[in-house]
Amino acid sequence: MTEFFQHMINMVILGSTYALLGIGLTLIFGIMRVVNFAHGELYAFGAYFLYFVAVLLGFDFFLSLLISIAAGCILGALIEVLLLRPMRGADIDTTMLIMIGAMIVMQNTEQYVWGGVAKSVSTPFPETPLVIGSFSVSWLRLFVFFAALVLIAAAYFLIHRTKLGKAMRATFQDRDTASLMGVNIQAIYMATFAIGSSLAAAAGALLGPVYVISPQMGNIASLKAFAIVILGGLGSIGGATVGGFILAFSEEMGAGYISSGYRDAMGFLLIIAVLLFKPTGLFARSERIG
Amino acid sequence: MRRFLPRIALLALASVPMWLHDPYLLNAFITTGIFIVAAMSLNLLLGYTGQLSLGHVAFFGIGAYTSALVSLGFDVELIGGFRVIHERWPVWLGFIMAILVSGVCGYIVGKLSFRVRGAYFVIVTISFAEVVRLVALNWVELTQGPLALTSIPPMALGLPGLGEFEFFSKQANFYLVLGVAALSYVIISRLVNSRIGRAMVALKENESLAVSVGIDVTRYLVLAAVISAGIAGAAGSLYAHYLKIIDPDVFLFLYTVTMVIMVITGGKGTLAGPIVGGLIFGFIPVAARSFATPEIQWIVYGLFMIVIVFVLPQGIVPAIEKWFSVGEKPRVPGPADANMQDAR
Numbered sequence: 001m002t003e004f005f006q007h008m009i010n011m012v013i014l015g016s017t018y019a020l021l022g023i024g025l026t027l028i029f030g031i032m033r034v035v036n037f038a039h040g041e042l043y044a045f046g047a048y049f050l051y052f053v054a055v056l057l058g059f060d061f062f063l064s065l066l067i068s069i070a071a072g073c074i075l076g077a078l079i080e081v082l083l084l085r086p087m088r089g090a091d092i093d094t095t096m097l098i099m100i101g102a103m104i105v106m107q108n109t110e111q112y113v114w115g116g117v118a119k120s121v122s123t124p125f126p127e128t129p130l131v132i133g134s135f136s137v138s139w140l141r142l143f144v145f146f147a148a149l150v151l152i153a154a155a156y157f158l159i160h161r162t163k164l165g166k167a168m169r170a171t172f173q174d175r176d177t178a179s180l181m182g183v184n185i186q187a188i189y190m191a192t193f194a195i196g197s198s199l200a201a202a203a204g205a206l207l208g209p210v211y212v213i214s215p216q217m218g219n220i221a222s223l224k225a226f227a228i229v230i231l232g233g234l235g236s237i238g239g240a241t242v243g244g245f246i247l248a249f250s251e252e253m254g255a256g257y258i259s260s261g262y263r264d265a266m267g268f269l270l271i272i273a274v275l276l277f278k279p280t281g282l283f284a285r286s287e288r289i290g
Numbered sequence: 291m292r293r294f295l296p297r298i299a300l301l302a303l304a305s306v307p308m309w310l311h312d313p314y315l316l317n318a319f320i321t322t323g324i325f326i327v328a329a330m331s332l333n334l335l336l337g338y339t340g341q342l343s344l345g346h347v348a349f350f351g352i353g354a355y356t357s358a359l360v361s362l363g364f365d366v367e368l369i370g371g372f373r374v375i376h377e378r379w380p381v382w383l384g385f386i387m388a389i390l391v392s393g394v395c396g397y398i399v400g401k402l403s404f405r406v407r408g409a410y411f412v413i414v415t416i417s418f419a420e421v422v423r424l425v426a427l428n429w430v431e432l433t434q435g436p437l438a439l440t441s442i443p444p445m446a447l448g449l450p451g452l453g454e455f456e457f458f459s460k461q462a463n464f465y466l467v468l469g470v471a472a473l474s475y476v477i478i479s480r481l482v483n484s485r486i487g488r489a490m491v492a493l494k495e496n497e498s499l500a501v502s503v504g505i506d507v508t509r510y511l512v513l514a515a516v517i518s519a520g521i522a523g524a525a526g527s528l529y530a531h532y533l534k535i536i537d538p539d540v541f542l543f544l545y546t547v548t549m550v551i552m553v554i555t556g557g558k559g560t561l562a563g564p565i566v567g568g569l570i571f572g573f574i575p576v577a578a579r580s581f582a583t584p585e586i587q588w589i590v591y592g593l594f595m596i597v598i599v600f601v602l603p604q605g606i607v608p609a610i611e612k613w614f615s616v617g618e619k620p621r622v623p624g625p626a627d628a629n630m631q632d633a634r
Contacts, residue, residue: 035409083596092408093342097554097599100547104592112585219543223420226413261428268417268424272402275414279406 002134003256011245011252013141016148017203019244021221022228023155023237024199030235031172031192033092034084037099039200040222041106046072046201047208047217048110051119061124065147065205072201073194080193085186103222111215118212144206151202156237158195168192172235200225220264227267230274231282239282246270246282299565300472307461315576316460322572323467324529327474329552329564331521336550337559338482339514340494341407345399345415346522347546348422352395353388353523354530354540355426355433358442360384361531366432381446381531388527389520396519400512416543423541438537445531463532470528471565474521479561481517490514491559544588551591555598557605566607 021043028036049071054064083098125139159165170178171188179185204217211217228247232239247267255263274282310316332346361384365375379387403414426433433439445457445466457466481487489510493500501507530536548571556567571591578587602609 029409035412086600094599094603096342096409096412097550098596100550101592101595101599104544104547104595105589108585108588108592112583112589223413223416227417230410230413259428262424265421265424268421271417272414272421275406275410276402279410 005135007252007256009135009137011248013137013145014252015245015248016145016152017207017244018224018228018248019152019241020148020199020203020206021225022232022240022244023152024196024203025225026229026232026235026237026240027159027168027192027199028196029229031168032084032189033095034193035092035096035099036193036196037096037103037222038079038106039196039225040218040220041103041110042072042076042197042200042218043204043221043225044110044213044215044218045075045106046204047213048114048119048204049201050205050208051114051121051213054121055119061121065202068205069198069202072204073198075201076197077190077194079197080190084189084193088189103218107215107218110218114213114215116215118214120212121209123209140210144210147206148203151199152241155195155199159237164188164191223271224264224267227271230271233280233282243282296475296561300468303468304465307464313460316464318572318576320460320463320467320532321529322568323464323471324525324532325548325552325572326565326568327467327471327525327528328522329549329556329568330471330474330478331518331525332549333553333558333564334478334481334514334518334521336553337557337563338487338494339490339511341404341511341514342412342550343415343515343518344412344543344546344550345417345419346518346549347541347543348399348415348419349392349396349519349522350526350529350545351419351422351426351538351541353392353526354536355439355526356391356523357381357384357388357527358439358530358536359432360387361443362439362441364432366429381443384531385445385524385527388523390523392523392526393516393520396515396517397512399519400515401508404508404511404515416546419541419543419546423538426538426541433538436537438535439530440535442530442534442536444534445528457531467528467532470524474524475561475565477517477521482561486510486513494559548591551595553605554595555605557607557609560605560607560611563605563607567605570606 021039024042025036025039028034028039046068049068050064053059053067054061059067079102083102084095087095087098123140123143125143129136129138130142157165159168167178167183167188168191170181170183171185171192175185178188200221204221224247228240228243230243231246232241232243247270250266250270251263254266306319307316310319328346328350331349332343335341335343335346360376360379361381363376363378365373367373399415399418403411403418406414427435429435430437443456445463447455447457455462457463482490489500489505492503493505493507493510497507526540529540552567552571553564554567555570556563556565574590575587578590582590598605
């Protein structure tokens with residue numbers, strides 16, 4: 001039983017960062033109809049930028065986190081303007097190929113700049129874990145959890161309570177009508193990609209110090225983000241949040257009770273199962289797939 | 291002239307081992323040829339039916355592992371203490387088994403994943419490839435996991451009355467790959483110029499219209515997936531018996547990306563496209579090896595892919611065809627031209 005609760009604690013912490021990844025991707029996929037293969041690379045970018053600012057430049061850890069998130073935002077805006085804006089109106093396969101190209105370039109640039117050796121970031125949190133009864137959780141992981149929750153809440157607030165969020169939701173529902181109502185579609189797309197990218201970078205910057213930072217970390221993150229989005233249904237922030245926790249739950253259970261080698265297979269099996277049996281996602285709304 | 295172009299190209303390629311003796315370059319030709327076969331099979335799905343299958347490397351890898359395991363033999367215990375012992379079989383049987391097993395996998399994946407389209411199809415296919423990779427990595431008893439399957443025998447062909455011929459030298463492997471590539475080319479060109487091929491193109495252009503004129507979409511898509519997977523499996527088998535070692539990295543997404551780049555650059559939906567694209571990307575590393583690290587090469591690949599999509603979205607082969615046809619007078623298309631239209 002103790003083991004089970006320890007898995008649950010891990011699941012909650014992992015799930016919160018997965019939710020961040022998923023929310024970023026679901027916004028981009030839902031609003032822009034772009035299959036963002038570079039999402040995982042933005043996640044890795046966040047982690048490497050944290051390493052760069054906190055370790056190499058010696059900035060304060062918390063300030064470095066904020067800088068990394070901002071850097072992810074700027075990079076996302078750049079990618080949108082340079083690569084996606086000229087291809088507006090192209091079919092989904094075309095933008096997918098462009099994003100695969102971007103993914104390859106980003107991943108190998110990381111490999112080239114930082115080398116294949118994994119990097120680690122030290123944090124100001126105490127080494128000794130917090131122990132309650134028979135459970136223990138490290139302070140860093142606890143911080144990651146709460147920081148992720150704050151970011152999820154911020155994303156939710158942005159989409160549901162601000163004017164920008166309203167415009168984004170309008171664009172998601174009907175791009176042409178939103179445009180007729182005076183919504184600047186180009187600006188909305190850029191904002192969407194920038195926000196999605198900064199959430200991915202935030203997830204990377206938060207998880208980077210928990211694990212190690214390597215050029216391969218983005219590889220699987222993209223696919224996990226897709227799993228989360230598909231679980232939750234397209235364009236739904238609530239769905240992506242729940243999807244993140246479901247993925248983390250199945251990974252923890254798979255790793256804990258089946259075999260740790262198949263941890264990453266859980267997400268893929270979930271994707272295949274959901275798409276085959278309930279292709280609109282577990283929390284289906286009116287969205288219908290093409 | 292155009293009708294004879296494939297034969298001229300085949301003859302030119304067949305002469306290569308006669309004047310080229312540099313083992314490094316011959317090796318580049320062989321691996322490029324194997325990837326061209328895989329790219330041709332991907333082109334059948336991507337170019338002719340319009341389905342972007344990004345899990346294509348799964349069939350390549352399944353072919354490689356099947357062929358290696360059939361010719362090496364294995365001894366595994368399944369769930370419930372049920373033991374499966376397989377003795378070594380001749381290598382050419384491994385090659386056939388690779389095609390069959392990959393084709394069956396193509397059937398299953400096709401049946402399941404063609405329920406969804408577009409981005410969802412792409413993600414199902416990638417997920418499938420990743421699951422297969424993780425199985426290859428973790429089922430150590432069968433696949434040796436990360437330790438790799440080693441000392442895979444070279445391809446061998448039993449000729450009645452003449453004994454067995456082993457494809458051991460680079461020259462022999464070159465002709466083997468060339469032969470398989472030519473055969474795949476013929477199969478694919480026959481297929482796409484047939485009724486089936488026209489049905490595939492029809493449903494790529496407009497699926498609802500194709501359905502309305504009575505084309506059984508799923509049937510044709512699955513058929514394309516089976517043939518495509520079978521050819522990819524053949525390429526995988528060649529790869530395993532040429533390298534003589536195979537590890538779970540053969541399932542990496544980057545290999546799918548390589549095939550996709552070859553098809554897109556050369557021109558998807560053209561017979562010559564994967565060959566042209568394959569030769570370009572097969573020999574970029576050869577030309578760049580002295581001054582560029584693998585990372586730089588991949589960065590160039592990625593940029594190339596973006597530039598091609600921006601500048602030549604149809605690929606090189608259609609652009610060249612267009613360039614050559616500018617000077618020609620417009621004619622009334624005869625039956626021969628109609629055939630060529632289909633081939634495009």
